[in-house]
Amino acid sequence: MKLLRLAPENTKFPFMRFRRVSYPFSAVLSIVSVVLFLSVGMNFGIDFSGGTLIELRAKSGTADLAALRAAAEHMNVGDVEVQGFGAPSDVTLRFGLQPGGDAAQEVAVSRVKSAIGDGYDVRRTEVVGPRVSGELVQSGTLGVVISILAVLCYLWFRFEWQFAVGAIIATMHDLLLTVGFFALTRLEFNTTSIAAILTIVGYSLNETVVVLDRIREMMRKYRRMPTDQLIDVSVNAVLPRTIMTATTVFLALFALVVFGGQVIRSFSIAMIWGIFVATYSSVFICSPMLIYLGLRSDAVGAAPEPSGKLAKTSA
Amino acid sequence: MLRYATWKIVSILAMTVFAALIIAPSLLSPQSREALIAHLPRWIPVRSIVLGLDLQGGSHVVLEVDAPSVTKTLIENLRDSVRRILREEKIAITGGIGVLPRGVQLRVPDATERAKVMPKLRQLATAAGSGLPDGSRVPAFDVTESDNGLIQFTVTEAGVNAKVRRAVEQSIEVLRRRVDALGTTEPNIQRQGDDRIVVEVPGLQDTSKLKEILGTTAKLEFRLVAEPGADSSEFEQLDDQERPGAKLPVEKRVMVQGEDLVDASPGFDSRTQEPIVNFRFNIRGGQKFGEVTSENVGRPFAIVLDGKVISAPRILSPITGGAGQISGRFSVEQANNLAILLRAGALPAKLTIVEERTVGPGLGQDSIDAGKRAAYVGAGLVAFYMLITYGVFGVFANIALLVHIAFIFAGLIMLGATLTLPGIAGIVLTIGMAVDSNVLIYERIREEAHLGRSIISALDAGFNRAFATIVDSNVTMFVAAAILYFLGSGPVRGFAVSLALGILTTIVTAVTMTRMMITLWYRYRRPTKLPI
Numbered sequence: 001m002k003l004l005r006l007a008p009e010n011t012k013f014p015f016m017r018f019r020r021v022s023y024p025f026s027a028v029l030s031i032v033s034v035v036l037f038l039s040v041g042m043n044f045g046i047d048f049s050g051g052t053l054i055e056l057r058a059k060s061g062t063a064d065l066a067a068l069r070a071a072a073e074h075m076n077v078g079d080v081e082v083q084g085f086g087a088p089s090d091v092t093l094r095f096g097l098q099p100g101g102d103a104a105q106e107v108a109v110s111r112v113k114s115a116i117g118d119g120y121d122v123r124r125t126e127v128v129g130p131r132v133s134g135e136l137v138q139s140g141t142l143g144v145v146i147s148i149l150a151v152l153c154y155l156w157f158r159f160e161w162q163f164a165v166g167a168i169i170a171t172m173h174d175l176l177l178t179v180g181f182f183a184l185t186r187l188e189f190n191t192t193s194i195a196a197i198l199t200i201v202g203y204s205l206n207e208t209v210v211v212l213d214r215i216r217e218m219m220r221k222y223r224r225m226p227t228d229q230l231i232d233v234s235v236n237a238v239l240p241r242t243i244m245t246a247t248t249v250f251l252a253l254f255a256l257v258v259f260g261g262q263v264i265r266s267f268s269i270a271m272i273w274g275i276f277v278a279t280y281s282s283v284f285i286c287s288p289m290l291i292y293l294g295l296r297s298d299a300v301g302a303a304p305e306p307s308g309k310l311a312k313t314s315a
Numbered sequence: 316m317l318r319y320a321t322w323k324i325v326s327i328l329a330m331t332v333f334a335a336l337i338i339a340p341s342l343l344s345p346q347s348r349e350a351l352i353a354h355l356p357r358w359i360p361v362r363s364i365v366l367g368l369d370l371q372g373g374s375h376v377v378l379e380v381d382a383p384s385v386t387k388t389l390i391e392n393l394r395d396s397v398r399r400i401l402r403e404e405k406i407a408i409t410g411g412i413g414v415l416p417r418g419v420q421l422r423v424p425d426a427t428e429r430a431k432v433m434p435k436l437r438q439l440a441t442a443a444g445s446g447l448p449d450g451s452r453v454p455a456f457d458v459t460e461s462d463n464g465l466i467q468f469t470v471t472e473a474g475v476n477a478k479v480r481r482a483v484e485q486s487i488e489v490l491r492r493r494v495d496a497l498g499t500t501e502p503n504i505q506r507q508g509d510d511r512i513v514v515e516v517p518g519l520q521d522t523s524k525l526k527e528i529l530g531t532t533a534k535l536e537f538r539l540v541a542e543p544g545a546d547s548s549e550f551e552q553l554d555d556q557e558r559p560g561a562k563l564p565v566e567k568r569v570m571v572q573g574e575d576l577v578d579a580s581p582g583f584d585s586r587t588q589e590p591i592v593n594f595r596f597n598i599r600g601g602q603k604f605g606e607v608t609s610e611n612v613g614r615p616f617a618i619v620l621d622g623k624v625i626s627a628p629r630i631l632s633p634i635t636g637g638a639g640q641i642s643g644r645f646s647v648e649q650a651n652n653l654a655i656l657l658r659a660g661a662l663p664a665k666l667t668i669v670e671e672r673t674v675g676p677g678l679g680q681d682s683i684d685a686g687k688r689a690a691y692v693g694a695g696l697v698a699f700y701m702l703i704t705y706g707v708f709g710v711f712a713n714i715a716l717l718v719h720i721a722f723i724f725a726g727l728i729m730l731g732a733t734l735t736l737p738g739i740a741g742i743v744l745t746i747g748m749a750v751d752s753n754v755l756i757y758e759r760i761r762e763e764a765h766l767g768r769s770i771i772s773a774l775d776a777g778f779n780r781a782f783a784t785i786v787d788s789n790v791t792m793f794v795a796a797a798i799l800y801f802l803g804s805g806p807v808r809g810f811a812v813s814l815a816l817g818i819l820t821t822i823v824t825a826v827t828m829t830r831m832m833i834t835l836w837y838r839y840r841r842p843t844k845l846p847i
Binding site for chain 1: 369377379522523526667668669670671672673674675677678681682685686688689690692693694696697700701703704705706736737739740743744746747748750751754755758759761762765780783784787788789790791792794795796798799802803807810811814847
């Protein structure tokens with residue numbers, strides 16, 4: 001049987017030379033992401049902004065968005081966002097927190113439900129009070145920070161400090177770009193998006209670790225090779241695996257986007273973006289960082305050779 | 316590489332069979348599952364997968380105990396107790412007892428009188444606190460005394476927190492009784508954090524009734540049990556909780572209100588060592604209770620919570636001091652429960668709804684269908700891709716993948732974890748990630764073979780060298796999943812659980828299992844060329 005090969009064999013791409021392009025490129029993207037985050041902001045779902053979401057399905061099969069919007073004017077709950085949701089029969093109504101604390105939210109929901117009338121089935125109702133939403137933001141942010149720190153410790157323990165720093169910079173880069181992606185695409189940002197971001201962090205670290213692992217191995221093997229050349233050899237060696245894994249994960253996520261339903265679509269789309277960014281950063285951001293951080297082959301401890309001087313590189 | 320211990324093969328196969336057995340009931344229809352349970356001996360647990368509310372439909376409501384109102388009741392009760400002590404000790408104060416936002420203050424100008432009353436007041440501050448399991452108490456107030464005679468009680472953070480925690484505990488007890496009365500299947504009521512309660516009712520659509528019963532505060536009343544021959548218009552038949560199914564005629568007139576009860580706690584009788592419940596009233600309640608018990612010695616006194624009699628002890632002697640005990644051949648657990656119910660009525664904690672999510676059954680079913688479809692398509696695509704890339708090795712990886720999915724589900728069932736929609740997403744994602752370990756191994760084998768190694772040594776080197784990388788990459792992923800679990804709530808937790816399980820099972824399936832299959836394949840086939 002003839003087997004499929006996506007990645008060519010024995011590649012010798014000079015990846016490290018691209019750092020003069022990839023660094024400015026990533027810097028610009030990161031700055032754009034920050035600017036987007038600060039200016040446009042995220043499209044926060046009710047998990048974070050607080051408020052109410054009601055999902056409806058028209059009994060007739062097609063939802064009349066215009067009529068619902070007109071009805072929303074008289075619901076007296078502030079701005080109501082009326083949106084189609086997947087199928088033509090499905091609509092979501094979203095409105096913000098009502099003044100008057102937790103009890104006022106309940107009143108608003110019943111008022112809206114009675115205003116919608118009999119033409120629709122209520123498929124889902126979510127009310128998130130002001131206190132809960134604030135806590136969700138806190139615990140979400142805390143989760144991301146703690147997981148990065150925890151992994152930093154693990155990497156520091158398992159590898160050299162340069163590896164840990166490189167991995168963290170790559171991860172931050174992925175994080176920033178994902179946040180920018182959310183701001184740009186207006187994908188709804190909710191608790192599952194936090195899960196997506198943490199999974200992207202996990203995947204990004206996973207990718208980085210695979211590359212770093214190989215670099216460490218090569219460093220022990222080729223003690224005299226200049227650092228940039230050494231990294232190039234390592235990245236090329238793991239390239240087939242990188243492409244292969246990115247593809248399988250992409251296939252699984254693709255199935256989620258197309259067939260997984262509306263509720264987890266934003267999660268899946270964000271994850272797909274995440275694998276692209278993570279794969280890119282593991283090769284073009286993290287690995288070259290080791291050169292800047294002054295990693296040298298003799299820095300790898302437990303040298304089997306007796307003399308350290310022999311192992312010095314000329315980089 | 317060629318040697319592969321038989322016990323390893325046997326244990327891997329045994330694990331796989333075990334996982335399959337655990338999953339099997341979940342694949343059956345509910346009817347045949349019932350039949351299976353009926354036919355199997357009792358000691359075999361038959362569990363099926365628990366679906367989250369987002370998949371089976373239902374209501375999820377988060378309630379919060381209102382800490383300010385708990386503090387307010389605490390302060391008011393303290394004021395009453397201080398007043399009682401001053402009266403008993405006949406101490407003169409100037410300007411009355413002042414109620415502050417965070418405490419109580421009073422002025423006892425005379426130094427000798429102050430010295431006399433201070434120990435009692437200090438004791439009060441401790442008594443108002445909550446008991447800890449080890450028998451000590453958290454003082455609810457800090458007491459300060461200044462030279463000019465001013466005595467101040469300031470409520471402590473720890474004291475309020477302990478009260479709130481207790482309020483949560485007793486509210487859960489009350490809510491459970493009420494939600495059970497709704498007759499829905501398996502409501503789940505549990506504490507979340509320090510001051511929250513999560514109520515989950517599967518299948519419930521109309522939340523207005525649920526919210527109504529969750530919103531009302533517990534109502535505790537002390538009423539006399541009607542004597543035979545009493546006018547039927549003056550009593551009503553109430554459910555007797557001590558004797559399920561039975562009714563008890565209870566007078567309509569309420570003798571003492573639950574609000575006047577200050578505290579109730581389980582304890583032991585000093586003479587008989589029998590479990591009892593101690594209780595204490597405030598001044599108003601104590602006086603009323605004293606009058607009623609003096610006039611009705613020998614009659615049973617019904618304790619009514621939310622219209623149901625929770626206990627009807629007989630009045631043995633007048634209880635005039637405001638404090639007394641209920642005995643009645645309780646078990647320790649019964650005494651504890653009765654004390655909790657009494658407290659629930661004594662300190663009716665106001666609950667506010669801070670979060671509410673309701674999913675209709677139609678949407679739940681749609682989500683299950685969508686999740687299934689995504690899982691089938693995702694697994695199919697990945698399996699096909701592995702097959703065309705690695706040929707026979709791809710088949711091994713796919714078998715391992717199948718077992719991997721079985722392990723995740725078996726793990727979820729054994730842990731009793733709920734499967735949510737994000738959980739399904741997590742499983743689909745691990746399908747993509749699980750083959751990563753196989754990819755790492757196979758690519759390494761190819762690489763080693765290109766370096767000119769023999770087949771057997773390339774296989775060996777591939778597995779051994781890839782292993783360190785697999786461990787490192789899975790540990791980093793696992794750390795992220797673990798943190799998601801501890802910090803996330805509800806749906807995010809579901810995702811974290813399936814992701815973490817997926818990472819753990821990868822090591823067994825993708826590494827050990829594929830290695831076993833490849834070893835057996837090599838032994839049987841003796842290939843001269845690597846198939847990848």
